[in-house]
Amino acid sequence: MIELGKFQKLNVQRLTQFGAYLNMKDESDSDEILLPQNQVTREVQIGDEITVFVYKDSEDRIIATVKEPKLSLGELAVLKVVDISKIGAFLDWGLEKDLFLPFKEQVGTIKKDGEYLVALYVDNSQRLCATMKVYNQLSAMSPYKQKDRVQGIVYGISDEWGCFVAVDNKYHGLIPNKELYGKLQIGDKIEARIIKVRQDGKLELSLREPAYKEIEGDARKIFEKLKAKGFLPLNDSSSPERIQSELNMSKGAFKRAVGRLLKEGAIKITGEGIEPAWKSK
Template identity: 60%
Template sequence: MIELGKIQKMVIVRRSKIGVYLNSKNDEIMEEILLPKNQVSNEMQLDDEIDVFVYKDSEDRLIATIKTPKITLGEIAMLRVVDITGIGAFLDWGLEKDLFLPFKEQLGKIREGDYYIVGLYIDKSERLCATMKISRLLEDQSPYKENDRVKGIIYSINKELGAFVAVDNKYHGLISSSEFLGACDYGDNVDVRVKQVKPDGKLELSFRKEAHNEIDDDSDKIYKKLRYRGGSINLNDKSSPNAIKLEFNMSKSAFKRAIGRLYKEQKINITEKGIELK
């Protein structure tokens, strides 16, 4: 069976003046698809099995290519806008025919030359199109559990909620605003820890290590900063979260845990003005 939008193995079944025709291996239905002449090498022979990507040409006919596109069905990628028209935008995905991004699948203002994170889907007319509405392409149930390390791409940022992550380009993930701390930006690839698997299966993510390890790291960071700053900093457990974030790029709760550790180890004093080395 020929699968639109995917890289697949196909067999050369016959030649013609315009290229070679391919069919899926062991496919009882003799559905043939053209690989254009300009992509046929001298080494290609009848009955050879080759890897091709299947999409539609400008006349909506199925066609094969040996080129590898920048995105395939079910994947997410950051693509550049090469043209904006009255019906939508067109993206460079590495093939002769640009990828269509309909108006209804856009989020915010689109500008030519800029890069946007999109997913690839098949529309009602059986055409491959791009969408910026990544969330609907992601799954809730992942194989991950608490404290697993995962990788993903940030596809949306909400100042109140945090950064939305497509884990493995497949699963829902969120770095909460308290954890995000402005450490990354839209389109960044991240390596994070699963902080919690929510009841609905979605993943709550964190840049930080497990609690017992992050206290060690935070304490060491604060201690080194104190030494660098001459032994004192005008911040303590009563300081504002924004001031702590600006100085240490950590949440207030993490800061309080860390200075508590340093105080118990008798490395610092906590005063009304801030903290200082003993």
């Protein structure tokens, strides 16, 4: 049986001016599909077996191609949006007819030229479509361990849990809210550190460095700002939002870094904010 969205080995049943008509071996002519003439090489003969990908063309006819799409059934891939309409978006997947991403299968805000992780499925009308709802297609059987650094793409965001990440575009990953800083969006590509491999195999990630490295980095950032400006209008009473806006770090990280600088005698705290220690000499 010929299946949409998959690579299959089919036999050449007959050759015409339009191309090669293919089918499963010993199947009836009524189920033949066309491999267009521009993809048929001179060496092809009746009876030959050819590996092709099966999809539907712009006129909704089942057709074969020897071209390799960027995505097939059972796989995940990051694809680029080439157009957006009221009913959905269209993705470049390497074939003549762009892949349709229905509005109901989108997650978050989709932008033209943006790249998003999607899977392929066959809809109720027997058409190949894309979906961004990929959670159930990710694997918990990753080869990674705690402290490993990994890369992935954000495919979901939860106010309760954090950012869902597809590590290597295929493994379950989560950045808990407490490990986030800055603002991530669906489609963002990230590099993270594994802080925990759960019993079910899913990965917990952090965008932060280990605590000792993070304190050093944050302290350096504050000190460089002080050298440039001579003063920072921040202290323990400053709001988390104010600190985030000024330094792009959490209030907790700010307090730890300031503690390090105070211990080293590099800064002093006044009622208005922070000054370099040398200003009082």
